[in-house]
Amino acid sequence: EQFLKALPKVExxxxxxxxxxxxxxxxxxxxxxxxxxDKFLELCFIRSEKDLDACFETFTFxxxxxxxxxxLRYATELAVRDFAHDNVQYVELRTTPKATANYSRREYLEIVIDAIIGARKKYPYIMVKLLPSINRAEPVDVAKETVSLALQLAQTHPDLILGIDLSGNPAKGRFSDFAPTxxxxxxxxxxxxxxxxEINNPLEVKEMLEFGMSRCGHGSFLTMEEIKQLKERNVPVECCLTSNIKSGTVSSLKEHHLKRIMEAGAPKVICTDDSGVFDTTLxxxxxxxxxxxGLTREDCIALTLEAVHHSFASDQERKKMVETVVNYAASLL
Ligand code: 5GP
Incomplete structure (x- = not known):
């Protein structure tokens, strides 16, 4: 565990x-x-297995x-702090811009960006990037606004905003409605x-794979054929073990699709998803x-280098990360 804790990880x-x-x-x-x-804090956590809907409710707390x-500003700083404390050297944070009585979606993203820039100074060890999320349970117009804000803010922060995430309750909304955006x-x-x-919805998976993506979130219900397809396109599956077990989409660790993906020699990255809500770390x-x-130390180093490769960091940033990992591995010899 000490070896994994000190490993300069990539989330x-x-x-x-x-x-x-x-x-x-x-x-x-x-x-x-x-x-x-304590009663309120308990509501922000998932201790034992729940269903996916219960997990989504947890976020409302x-x-x-x-x-x-x-x-929001302080939470962003704390999230970066938690990853830095776990020796994560690079994190791509994703978040859904929200409009509340206190801020607009644009302000939401501006606050998060500001907080990340502040946290970069406080925790210089960690590189932080941002992927604004579209919540598929919300109307398409909100998604359009999110993409438009992301594009505008990426112009002023090209080294920070690198992509868009599609998430939210997979039982809600239709992928085809969001595809044009x-x-x-x-x-x-x-x-x-x-x-x-993430749930068993073969038709939607087919649509998504035809549409294409840079990385596939969860992929728990991918068939072997689909895993092979992702392998051909060099698209990794972001595997989140604890999250999948606690949200009940995978029945046991032994049954986790990471095994099938590794056996197929297909690309994969190991991620936390929600390290707070699911009470875990990378x-x-x-x-x-x-x-x-039964992974070895070499496997864990290879997995980290694979994550570097599939990150959206610049070539220079990736080179730096590879060096950090290689130096760490060399220090163990
Ligand atoms: P936020 O976007 O508010 O920073 O992070 C929490 C939100 O991310 C949740 O409300 C949900 O929309 C999305 N999310 C977090 N974990 C998962 C997950 O495991 N699956 C999906 N589909 N969405 C998630």
Whole structure:
């Protein structure tokens, strides 16, 4: 575990509001309300297995803490802090811009950007990028606004906003309704990460694979044929073990599709998804993969280099990350 903790890790699938650990949630609640009730904090966590709908409900509690500019700003800093403490050297944070009584969607993104820039100074070890998310449970017009804001803000922050994520409850909304908006984002240079095959919906998976994506979120219900297709296109599956178990989309760690993906020699990255809500860390996810599938240290280093390769960082940033990992591996010899 010490080896995995110290490994300079790369996190490619992390939702901002799901990435606040218990200490950070407590810090945040105390800062905003003066105190943190244990009862409230319990609602922000998933301890035992739940269904996917219950998981989505959990986010509504965390969202209460980030519904003000101050809460959102501080939460962003804390999420970065939590990843930095876990020795994550690079994280692509994704988040759904929301409009509340206290901020607009544009202001939401501006606050998060500002907080990331501040956190970069405070935690210089970690590189942080941003992928605005489209929540498929919301109307297409909201998605259009999100893409338009992402494109505008990417002009002023080209090293920060790198892509668009499609997430939200997979039982809601239709992919085909969002496809034209996502296509526009891609035409204008944003990368696409899409939650795909998170539940069993073969027709939608087919549509998504035809449409294409840079990385596939979850992929729990991909068939072997589809995994092969992703392999041919060099599209990795973002595997989130604890998340899939706790949300009940995968029945056990042993049955996790990471195994099939590895056997097929297809690309994959190991990610946390929501390290706060699912009470995990990237170290822990790598440890679970190691214990379940008998991975070696070399495998974990290879997995990290694979994540570097599939990140949306610049060539120079990726070179730096590879060096950091290689130096770490060399220091163990
Ligand atoms: P936020 O976008 O508010 O920063 O992060 C939380 C949101 O991300 C959730 O409300 C949900 O829309 C999305 N999300 C987080 N985890 C998952 C997941 O495992 N699957 C899907 N489809 N969406 C998720």
């Amino acid at each position: 490619l699938h992390a939702h901002l509001n799901g990435s606040l650990g218990i200490d950070s949630l407590r810090d945040l609640a105390e800062r905003l309300n003066g105190s943190a009730s 965390v969202h209460q803490l980030t519904s003000s500019p101050d809460g 996502l296509a526009k984002a891609r035409e204008k240079g944003l990368k696409l990460v899409i939650h795909c095959a 170290t822990r996810e790598l440890l679970l993969a190691t214990e379940t599938f």
